[in-house]
Amino acid sequence: MNVDIKRLEAKVRHATGEIEKINALIDLAWSLTLTRPKQAKQVNDDALELAQKFGYAKGIAYCVRNQGVYQYVRSNYETACKRLETATEHFEKINDLFGQASALDWLGRVYRLLGDYLKASGYHHRSLEICIRIRDREGEAASLSNIGATHIELGDYANALDYFMKSLKVENELGNNQGMASVYTSIGFIYHKSADYENALDYHYRSLKLNQELSNRHGEARSYLNIGLAHERSADYLNSLDYYLQSLMIRKEINDRLGEAESLRNVGVIYERWEDYESAANYYQKSLEIFREIGNKKGEAQSLCNLGALFDKFDKNGDPYRALEYLCQSLKIAEAIQVRELIFEAHLSLSKVYENHGGVKKALHHYKRFHIIRETVMNDATKDKLKKMQVIHQVEQARKETDILRRKNKELRKLITAIETVEIGVTIADVNGRIIYVNPADAKMHGYEIDELIGQPANIFGPRENRSKLSLDALKKVSSWRREGKNYRKDGFHFPVSLISNKAVDVDNEPIGIVTICEDITQRKEAEKKLRNTNQELTKALAYLEELDREKSEFLEIASHDLKNPLTGIYGIVQMLLEFGIEEFPRFQIDNYLENIEKLINRMFLLISNLLDINRIESGEKQLSLKTFNLRSILTETINQNLQSAIAKNIKLILKDHGKRVLVYADESATQQVLDNLISNAIKYSRPGKHVYIELHPPSEVAVESQSSHSFVRCLIRDQGLGLTQEDKKKLFGKFSRLSAQPTGDENSTGLGLSIVKKLVEMMMGRVWAESPGKNKGSTFFLELPGDQSVSSS
Known part of the structure; x- marks a missing residue:
């Protein structure tokens, strides 16, 4: 139960569903039960209401x-038994064996504390059987530890130690250091009872070390208390007090009220040993107050008994009235909660007080009660019954194990039949990497007979260059692994496979071999390849459709803007002439209007021509x-055609x-269209007063940058215009591209010219590209067309 409470509280806050929240509340309540029982009750009540x-x-x-468990902590043992028995019934109904085992184990703890060791042992054995069955x-x-604790109470230390050692082995196999620390504590108690305090301290120190490594403050405090107890029993009171105080300090720090009360009572014992009765009474009283505050009846009875025995020692004659008052209260509570150990302890203390102060008759009465109760707990008959129960449990366990083995053999025969008929390959190799079993499917898959493979290296199916022997050390480190690769048939043909290998171990968890499942995944790989190709085709088709959709949108935008605007201008001029009459305008003005109309018509004509061109090229x-x-x-x-512009x-x-x-080998008309576009663009995007340089280089001056065997002629057009940004360069030759630069005069751009240029040049097996140092730094367009090698330039 020693868990991170803050983490559990956060889990409750962040629960997304009601069932998740209920489970989180239950876990939180469980973790709080021993240290903060009142808060645990509230949390558990909330969980129960929701459930x-x-x-x-x-x-x-x-x-x-x-x-x-909450009632157990509050020492309401009768109620605790009823609640735990009800819980067991609930778990049986829903077939929750884990919960059933937990409830039975706690029932055993309650009955052990009540001194009914037969019932306690019975419940612990039932819990153990379930845990073994469900592999918990x-x-x-x-x-196992709780059965050992029961034997400690009976003074049967040999059997107790045997059970604790079994428990320690399990905890060690699990790597559960916290569980190991708890078992070390229990073994320490055996040596306490045997008055072997040296060994007791050894085990308590082991427990302390583990708890410190785990930062388990609750466990650390318990270890300090136990070390203090060992020193106390060996009359080393100074060291004992030091450890008790360390335990007390930690318990205050972590707000463990129950533990704090226990530590206070232990400190009181040391001061009583030193005959510092006032200090002892002070610690006992503080302990009593906390036990009453948290409702722990057992602790309250113990502290009252300590105070009663203490007041009989005060001064020379003691304080018999206060001593009897405290002891009678202790006896009353002990009888109410039915803790026999406390009952006979109270009777013994009452007997001593009456004897010290002349009450011989009452002293005898309480002494007899002490012996009667003690004998009911510790008599030989009880011990014999427990030993018989243990023998019966061992015989029953052996019978169950035999039944399990018989069922396993039956299941094994079924499994072998299934492996022999399954279509997936199965191979088993020993620790030396030699095949000791191969099923028919695996042999057939690789083109072998079964007899040919027995005794062969397990990696016989792999590529020869990659074959290596798996060492025993490597096998110990790996339990299971998956991979895909290729296996080779006997004829050398290879095929793709999926492999799953698992280490096989014996009862001591030592590797005894390796089991490998092999599946031929040729069809799957082919299907995956087809699927990848289909996905690639679909991706390309989708991109193409998206591009068409984008172009359609851009076309509609251009049609609505670049066609509508010229028409609007023409329509406006015509409307004005019709409204006022052509004779009302002077000749020069009419000529001006006609010139504007001509420009607008040319603009529309250019756009339509470009659209038709791009459509013819792409189709x-x-x-x-x-x-x-x-x-x-x-x-x-x-x-010359662009000179006027x-x-x-x-x-x-x-x-x-x-x-x-x-000389070039190209289409004359297309070449002129390309050059016209590039030169007109240079003029269009240059500011007035600048220069446009046009250079022509024959093949002898052009470095061959293509893999083609043709020589190339290069023409470059360099302007001093607005230049190109990096973003411009990316979309320069795209359809309907709008660049950051705009024409510097009243020219317009359709966004199609350079796209047509690139497509025409590529149709003529040429190249076109642009370079620019940056914005406002001019641009250079390069055009390369195949030269004619059969004719020399002259």
Whole structure:
């Protein structure tokens, strides 16, 4: 129960469903029961209310169990038994063996405290049987320890030690250091009872070390208390007091009220040994107050008994009246909660007080009661019954184990039949990596007969270069592993496989071999490949459709803007002329209007031409006529066609070449369209007064950057315009691209020109690209077209 309470409180707060919240509340209540019983009761009541509201039978059962443990802490042992028995019935109804084992184990603890060791042992053995059946190793260790504790109470230390050692072995196998610390404490108590305080201290120190490593403050405080008790029994009171005070300090620090009360009472015992009765009474009184505060009747009875015995020692003659008052209260509570050990202790103390003060008759009465009660607890008949019960339990356990073994053999025969007929390969190898079993499916899968594989290395199916022997040390480190790879058939053909290997171990958890399941996943891999290809095709198709959708949207936007705006301008001019009459306008003004209309019509014509061009290119309708021609003449003609636009913006077009023919193998019309677009763009995006440089380089001056065997002619157009950003470069040749730069005059752009340029150039087996140092730093467009190798430039 020693858990992180804050973590459990957070779990309650963050629970998402009602069942999750109920379970979190139950766990929190369980963790609080021993240290903060009142808070535990409130939390458990909340959980029970919710469990009943939602009809959650499992939650109700665990809440009732928690109620039983809470009553145990408050020393209401009769109520505790009823609650735990009810919880056991609930667990049986819902077939929750884990909960049933827990409730039975706590019933055993209650009856052990009541001194009914037969019942206690019976419940602990039932709990142990269930834990073994459901393989609850932690529960098994706890039940073994509790059976050992019962034997301690009977003075049967040999059997007690045997059970504790069994419990310690289980805890060690589980790696449960907290459980080991608890068992060390119990073994220490055996040596306490045997007055072997040296060994007692050894085990208590082991417990303390583990608790400190685990930062288990509750366990640490308990260990300090037990070490103090060992020193007290060996009359080393100074060391004893030191450890009791350390235990007290920790329990105050962690707000363990029950533990604090226990430590205070132990400190009181030391001062009583030193005959410092006032200090002893003070500690006993503080202990009594806390026990009463938390409602722990057993602790209250013990503290009252301590105070009663103490007041009989005060001064020379003692204080018999106060001594009897405290002892009678202690006896009354002990009888009410039916704790026999406390009852006979109270009778013994009362007998001594009466004897010291002349009440011989009453002293004799209490002494007789002391002996009668003690004999009912500790007589030989009880011990014999317990030993018989232990023998019966061992015989019954052996019978059950035989039945289990018989059932396992039957199941094993079924399993072997299943393995022989299954279509998946199964191979078993020993610790030396040699095959000791292979099923028909595995042998057939790899093209072998079964007899051929027995005794062969287990890695016979792997690639030869990767075959290696699995060492025993490596086998110990790995319990299970999965992988995919390729196995080889006898004929050398390989195929993809999925492999799952598990280490096989004996009863001592030592590896005895390895079991491997092999599945031929050829069909799965082929299906996965087809699926990947289909996914790739679908991804491309989706991207294409998304691009079409984007282009459609952009086309509609252009159609609504670049077509509508010119029409609106034309319509406005016509409406004005119709309204006022053409004769009302002077000739120069009419010429101006007609010139504007012509510009608007040209703008619409350009857009429609570009749209038709791009459509013909993408649909494959546009056919090119490739031939050899003089690129210089086409370039010169295109420059002249754009000269007027350049003059209008005071821009100089400067051609740099050798003045000789430069032959290319391309489509003449398409080439002129490309050059016109590039030169007009340079003018369009340059500010007035700038220069546009056009260079033409024959194949001899062009470095071959293509894998093609053709030589290339390069034409570059460099402007001093607005330049290109990195983002511009990414979308420069895309359809309907809008760049960061805008035309510097009253020109317009359709966003299609460069897209058409790129497609036409690629159709002619050429290249086109652009470079720019950055915004406002100009741009250079490079055009490369295949040269004609059959004709020399002249």
